[in-house]
Amino acid sequence: MLRSLGDGLFGEQHGSSPARILALPGWMRSRSDFRDVLAGCDAIALDLPGFGGASPEPERAIGAAGYAALVAPALDICTERVVVLGHSYGGRVAVNLAAARPERMAALVLTGVPRLVAAAKVPSPSTGYRLVRWLHRRGVVSDTRMEALRRRRGSDDYRNATGVMRDVLVMAVNEHYEDVLPRVMCPVELVWGDDDTAAPLAIAEAALSRFGSGAALTIVPGAGHLTPLTAAPALRAALDKHC
Secondary structure (H helix, E strand, O other), X not given: OEEEOOXXXXXXXXXXXXXXXXEEOOOOOOHHHHHHHHOOXXXXXXXXXXXXXXXXXXXXXXXHHHHHHHHHHHHHHEEEEEEEEEEOHHHHHHHHHHHHOHHHEEEEEEEOOOOOXXXXXXXXXXXXXXXXXXXXXXXXXXXXXXXXXXHHHOOHHHHHOOHHHHHHHHHHHOOOOOOOHHHOOOOEEEEEEOOOOOOOHHHHHHHHHHOOOOOEEEEEOOOOOOHHHHOHHHHHHHHHOOO
C-alpha cells in the first residue's frame, strides 16, 4: 500500500504500522525493489525524492546528508528503534541518517554502497576535455557542444539525469563518508555481491573497521549490484538478526 509521509515523501507499507524496517532504494531505483526482501515484515520502503518513483525531486541539489534530512520524517511512522536497509545510494543516505539520529537506530543493513570510503585514486579528466571546458566557461564553446561532450563522457546515470538530479549526481560522485562512518554506533551488516562492479567488494572490506561499532560482512557469490533482487534471502537474514 502506497502512503504519503508528508512533504512529498511517499513509501510502500508492508505489514502493519509502526514499521520495524525502513528501506531506502538505490540511484533511480524504486520501493518495489524490496518487495521480496520485506515480504511478511512490518516495514516501509521509500521512493527517494526525484528517483523516478512517487516522491518529487528536491528543490535544489543536495548530497546524501541532505537526503537523510528529507527522509527523516519517515521515522515518525517507525518503531522507537528501527532497522534501516539501504541499497547503493540509499545506503549512503542510510549512513548519514544513522549518524544524525543514533537514538532511533536498531541496526543498519547496507548493500552495494559506492564510495563509503574514498577511492584510492580518482582519474583526472583528459587535457582535451579540460581545454574544452575552459573554453566553454569563456563563451567560446557553445552550451550545446559542451553538453554533447559531457553526455559522451558520462555514465548511463549521467546521461539519463537532467536538471537538479544531474547536479545531485555530480555531488554524489564526489562524496565519500569516512568522517561519517565512525559516528554510526549501531550494529552494521554489510551484504555484498562478490562481483559487484558498481560498488566493488573492496569498498565493503575497507569500510568494515571504520564504523563506530564495527561491522559484519556477508559475501553473496554472483549477486552483482542489484542485491535486493538477486540476494533477497541474504538481506532478509541480515534484517532478521536485528528485528
